[in-house]
Amino acid sequence: MNTRLQTQTAEKGPVSVIAGPWPSYASFRSLPERERWVLYGSAKAYREALEDQGLIMAEGYDDFVRRVTRELEL
Template sequence: MNNPSTPPQALQQVAGAAIISGPWPSYAAFRNLPERERWVLYGSAKAYREALELQGLVMSESYDQFVRRVTEELEL
């Protein structure tokens, strides 16, 4: 079932799996928070991605690209 807040262009169907191709949430606005809070946000971002994947969604952004992007945005 599609989330009504997910833009239709963000979902593709491939072999029965929904592929999310973005737009990705940005964490750059939080880079001025204390380091501990930025690590908590990083953990939350990973947990959210995992929850989506456990529901059968596939991200077009690889896990390595995701980690690189989020750590750069949070300056970790």
């Protein structure tokens, strides 16, 4: 399964779009709340790092936040 799609922008040329599958954080629900918040921060930082490298996520940011907070029960 190809998880990267190629697209183009006028400014940057070819851009990789990450279409998933997305990592699940549901298995971390049993951790203390503070540790789940740390994982949430790490997930956001990892996504930002990928975007800083020019990758585009097919999952919108708001959808990403909703999914991760739901999976971590935050």
